[in-house]
Amino acid sequence: xxxxxxxxxxxxxxxxxxxxxxxxxxxxxxxxxxxxxxxxxxxxxxxxxxxxxxxxxxxxxxxxxxxxxxxxxxxxxxxxxxxxxxxxxxxxxxxxxxxxxxxxxxxxxxxxxxxxxxxxxxxxxxxxxxxxxxxxxxxxxxxxxxxxxxxxxxxxxxxxxxxxxxxxxxxxxxxxxxxxxxxxxxxxxxxxxxxxxxxxxxxxxxxxxxxxxxxxxxxxxxxxxxxxxxxxxxxxxxxxxxxxxxxxxxxxxxxxxxxxxxxxxxxxxxxxxxxxxxxxxxxxxxxxxxxxxxxxxxxxxxxxxxxxxxxxxxxxxxxx
Amino acid sequence: xxxxxxxxxxxxxxxxxxxxxxxxxxxxxxxxxxxxxxxxxxxxxxxxxxxxxxxxxxxxxxxxxxxxxxxxxxxxxxxxxxxxxxxxxxxxxxxxxxxxxxxxxxxxxxxxxxxxxxxxxxxxxxxxxxxxxxxxxxxxxxxxxxxxxxxxxxxxxxxxxxxxxxxxxxxxxxxxxxxxxxxxxxxxxxxxxxxxxxxxxxxxxxxxxxxxxxxxxxxxxxxxxxxxxxxxxxxxxxxxxxxxxxxxxxxxxxxxxxxxxxxxxxxxxxxxxxxxxxxxxxxxxxxxxxxxxxxxxxxxxxxxxxxxxxxxxxxxxxxx
Numbered sequence: 001x002x003x004x005x006x007x008x009x010x011x012x013x014x015x016x017x018x019x020x021x022x023x024x025x026x027x028x029x030x031x032x033x034x035x036x037x038x039x040x041x042x043x044x045x046x047x048x049x050x051x052x053x054x055x056x057x058x059x060x061x062x063x064x065x066x067x068x069x070x071x072x073x074x075x076x077x078x079x080x081x082x083x084x085x086x087x088x089x090x091x092x093x094x095x096x097x098x099x100x101x102x103x104x105x106x107x108x109x110x111x112x113x114x115x116x117x118x119x120x121x122x123x124x125x126x127x128x129x130x131x132x133x134x135x136x137x138x139x140x141x142x143x144x145x146x147x148x149x150x151x152x153x154x155x156x157x158x159x160x161x162x163x164x165x166x167x168x169x170x171x172x173x174x175x176x177x178x179x180x181x182x183x184x185x186x187x188x189x190x191x192x193x194x195x196x197x198x199x200x201x202x203x204x205x206x207x208x209x210x211x212x213x214x215x216x217x218x219x220x221x222x223x224x225x226x227x228x229x230x231x232x233x234x235x236x237x238x239x240x241x242x243x244x245x246x247x248x249x250x251x252x253x254x255x256x257x258x259x260x261x262x263x264x265x266x267x268x269x270x271x272x273x274x275x276x277x278x279x280x281x282x283x284x285x286x287x288x289x290x291x292x293x294x295x296x297x298x299x300x301x302x303x304x305x306x307x308x309x310x311x312x313x314x315x316x317x318x319x320x
Numbered sequence: 321x322x323x324x325x326x327x328x329x330x331x332x333x334x335x336x337x338x339x340x341x342x343x344x345x346x347x348x349x350x351x352x353x354x355x356x357x358x359x360x361x362x363x364x365x366x367x368x369x370x371x372x373x374x375x376x377x378x379x380x381x382x383x384x385x386x387x388x389x390x391x392x393x394x395x396x397x398x399x400x401x402x403x404x405x406x407x408x409x410x411x412x413x414x415x416x417x418x419x420x421x422x423x424x425x426x427x428x429x430x431x432x433x434x435x436x437x438x439x440x441x442x443x444x445x446x447x448x449x450x451x452x453x454x455x456x457x458x459x460x461x462x463x464x465x466x467x468x469x470x471x472x473x474x475x476x477x478x479x480x481x482x483x484x485x486x487x488x489x490x491x492x493x494x495x496x497x498x499x500x501x502x503x504x505x506x507x508x509x510x511x512x513x514x515x516x517x518x519x520x521x522x523x524x525x526x527x528x529x530x531x532x533x534x535x536x537x538x539x540x541x542x543x544x545x546x547x548x549x550x551x552x553x554x555x556x557x558x559x560x561x562x563x564x565x566x567x568x569x570x571x572x573x574x575x576x577x578x579x580x581x582x583x584x585x586x587x588x589x590x591x592x593x594x595x596x597x598x599x600x601x602x603x604x605x606x607x608x609x610x611x612x613x614x615x616x617x618x619x620x621x622x623x624x625x626x627x628x629x630x631x632x633x634x635x636x637x638x639x640x
Contacts, residue, residue: 022359023463026544028396028528029363029454031461034354039342042437043349044451046407048444076348087366087407087449117362124368125445129407131364134349141351143343208348224346 003093008121010098011086015106018082018115030117032083038135043073049126054169059097061188062128063104068190069211070132071112072262075197076209078142079134081112086119087129112194142200142207142266147225151205151267151293154276156193156285158239159214160251161186163258173250179241190262196283200266203276207266213257215313218265218300228299231291233309256302257313267293323413324441330418331406331436335426338402338435350437352403358455363393369446374489379417381508382448383424388510389531390452391432392582395517396529398462399454401432406439407449432514462520462527462586467545471525471587471613474596476513476605478559479534480571481506483578493570499561510582516603520586523596527586533577535633538585538620548619551611553629576622577633587613 012025023031034040047066049055071081086105090098109116114132165187167173168180175183193209200207206225210217214236218229236255243251268276280287294301302309332345343351354360367386369375391401406425410418429436434452485507487493488500495503513529520527526545530537534556538549556575563571588596600607614621622629 022459023461027463027465028393029361029399029452031397031456031463032360032362033458034358034360036356038354040352040354040360041349042352042403042405042451042453044405044407044439046409046440046442046449048409048442051443073348077351079349083362085362085364085451087364087451089366089368089447119364120366120449122366122368123371124447127409127444127447129366129440129449131362131405131407131451132349133362136351138353139342141343143347143351145347 004121004123007093007098011102011116016110016113016115021083021115021117024115024117032117034135037138039138039141041074041077041079041134041136041141042131043070044129044131045070045073046127046129058188059101060104063101064108064189066128066130067105067108067112067114068192069262070130071114071194072190072192072209074132074134075192075194076142076207076264077136078140078197078201078207079136080198081114081132081134081194083117083133084109084114085117085131088119089122089124089127091124091126112192140201142197142204144206144208144221145224147206147221147227147267147293148269149227149293149295151269152273152289153229153231153267153291153293154287154289155210155214155237155263155265156196156287157263158237158242159261159263160242160254160258161239162190162260163254164242164245173245175241175245179245182239182241187260190260192262193264193285196280196285197264199279199283203268203272203279204266205269207264210261210263210265212259214265215256216315221267222298222300226297228294228296228301229291230294230301230303232303232305234304235288235290237286237288252311256311257315324443327413327418328441331422336430336433336435341403341435341437344435344437352437354455357458359458359461361394361397361399361454361456361461363390363452364449365390366447366449378508379421380424383421384428384509386448386450387425387428387432387434388512389582390450391434391514392510392512392529394452394454395512395514396462396527396584397456398460398517398521398527399456400518401434401452401454401514403437403453404429404434405437405451408439409442409444409447411444411446432512460521462517462524464526464528464541465544467526467541467547467587467613468589469547469613469615471589472593472609473549473551473587473611473613474607474609475530475534475557475583475585476516476607477583478557478562479581479583480562480574480578481559482510482580483574484562484565493565495565499565502559502561507580510580512582513584513605516600516605517584519599519603523588523592523599524586525589527584530581530583530585532579534585535576535620536635541587542618542620546617548614548616548621549611550614550621550623552623552625554624555608555610557606557608572631576631577635
C-alpha cells in the first residue's frame with residue numbers, strides 16, 4: 001500500500017456516517033440516497049497555495065475553512081448540508097500536516113453533519129478542492145435571481161472582520177491585543193450560516209453568501225435579478241473590534257470590498273418583513289437591513305444617510 | 321470582468337442542457353432534480369500536469385479524457401451519467417489552450433448526455449478535477465463487494481492498448497504505422513462503457529472499471545468481496561495491434577499491469593451466465609471470460625491454460 005493510499009484511508013476511516021449514504025469511500029463512486037421530493041444542491045471551491053492561503057498556514061484551520069466555505073454556499077441556497085468530496089493534491093507526504101488538516105476537516109464536517117464520501121488523492125502542487133452536496137425541498141432553493149424592486153436588503157453578522165484578519169496576518173494592519181483573537185477567528189475559522197439559510201427558504205426573495213466583499217458580490221444578485229440596489233453605508237454592521245482598529249474610511253473599505261466574510265446577503269419583500277425578526281431570533285445571528293432593491297437594473301447606489309457616498313471600489317484579491 | 325470569469329463563462333455558455341437541471345452555472349450552487357426512486361452516484365478524478373499528463377499534451381484530448389475517466393467510474397456503478405462539475409486551476413490564461421480543452425470536454429460531455437453544472441476556476445499550477453454525478457435505480461448500483469465463490473470473471477474490450485500508447489508517446493516502444501492510430505486513440509480518447517454498465521445492473525454480482533491495470537485493480541474486488549480469483553492469462557483479450565507490436569511477455573505485462581484501459585471488470589454468477597451473450601450483444605462491445613472467483617480470500621492466482629503462470633507485477637505509474 002502506498003503512502004497516498006494510507007492517507008486516503010486516514011480520511012475515509014473517520015467522521016460522520018449518515019443513514020442516507022448507501023456507499024461512501026471505497027468503491028468506484030459513492031451512492032447517495034437523495035430524499036424523495038428533495039432537490040440536490042452542489043457547490044465546488046478550490047483553495048490553492050500561494051493564491052488562497054500561505055504555505056505555512058495552520059493546516060487544521062485550512063481543513064476547517066475548506067469545509068466552511070463550501071457549506072456556506074449550501075447555506076446561501078437554503079440547503080441542508082449532507083455530503084463532501086475531497087480532491088487533495090500534495091507535493092509530498094507530510095504526515096503531521098495531513099493529520100492536522102484531516103482533523104480540522106473532520107471536526108467541521110461533524111459540526112455540519114456532513115459525511116466525507118470520497119474523492120481523489122494525487123501528487124502535485126498543494127491544492128484543495130471540495131465538492132459539497134446538500135438537499136433542499138423541491139423548488140425551495142434560494143437563488144440570486146428572485147430579488148424584486150422594493151425588497152429590503154439584509155446581511156447577517158458583521159462585515160470586514162475577516163479581511164482585517166488577513167491584513168493582520170500579513171503584518172499590514174495592527175489590531176489591539178483585546179481584539180486579536182476575535183479578528184483572527186473570523187479569518188481562520190469562518191462560520192457558515194446554515195440554520196439561518198434554511199429558515200430563510202420561505203422568507204427571502206434572493207440570497208447568496210459573501211465571499212469576495214459586499215460591493216462586488218451584490219452585483220451578482222443585481223445581474224441575475226435584473227434590478228438595482230441602494231445601500232446606506234451607515235447601516236453596515238461593523239464589529240466593535242473593527243471600529244476600534246480602523247479609521248472610518250478603512251472600515252468602509254474592508255466592509256464593502258474585503259472578502260471572506262461568509263455572511264449571507266438576502267432580500268425580503270415588504271410583505272414578509274414583519275415576521276423576519278420573530279422567525280430569525282432563535283438563531284442568535286444578528287441581521288441588519290442595509291438598503292433596498294431599486295428598478296435601475298445593474299446600478300448600485302451607495303448612500304450615507306441621505307447623502308451620496310463617494311466610494312472607490314477595489315476588487316478583493318486574497319494576496320493584494 | 322476578469323480573464324478567469326471570461327473563461328468560466330466560456331464553459332458555462334455551451335453544452336448539453338438537461339431538463340432535470342433546475343439551476344446550472346451562475347448561482348452559489350447548482351440545483352439538480354434527482355428522479356424519485358433513484359440513487360445519486362458521485363465520482364471524483366484529478367489530473368495533474370507532470371503526474372497524469374505531459375505539459376504539451378493536446379488540450380482537446382485532455383478535455384475528452386477528463387470526462388471519459390469520470391464517466392467510466394459511473395459506468396462501473398451501472399449509473400446513467402447526468403452532471404459534471406469542473407475545478408480548473410490554470411497558471412495563466414492561455415486562451416487557445418482553454419478553448420481546445422473546453423471543446424474536448426463539451427463534445428465528450430454531449431456524447432454522454434452530461435451537463436456541466438458548475439465548478440471553480442482558480443490561478444495556480446495546472447490541475448484538472450472533475451466530479452461526475454449519475455443516477456441509478458435505488459439499490460441497483462453495481463459495487464466491488466458482491467462477488468461470490470464460483471462467479472465467472474469478465475472484462476470488456478481489449479487490455480493493454482492504452483499502456484502501449486503511453487509507451488509510444490514516450491518513445492519507449494515502436495508500433496507499426498498500420499496500428500499507430502488505433503493505439504494512440506485508445507490512449508488519448510478512451511471510451512466509457514456506459515450502456516454496457518447499465519445493462520449489467522441485473523446480471524453482474526460485482527463490477528469496477530480498470531484504470532491502473534487488471535492485476536492491481538482486481539484486488540479491490542477481492543478485498544471488498546472477501547474472495548480470491550483465478551485468471552487464465554491465455555484468455556486475456558488482446559488487440560491485433562498489441563499482439564503485432566509486442567513479444568508475449570511484454571503483451572502480458574501491458575495487459576495485466578498497464579493502466580488506463582477504462583474497460584469494465586465484472587463477475588457473473590453461474591445462473592445468470594447463460595443470458596449474458598444475448599443480453600450484451602446489442603452493445604457491440606466484446607466481453608471475455610477470463611477466470612473464476614475462488615474461496616481463498618485475497619489470493620489472485622494466474623494460470624496459462626492448466627499451468628501456473630509466473631508473473632512479476634509492477635504497479636502502474638503514468639510516468640514510469
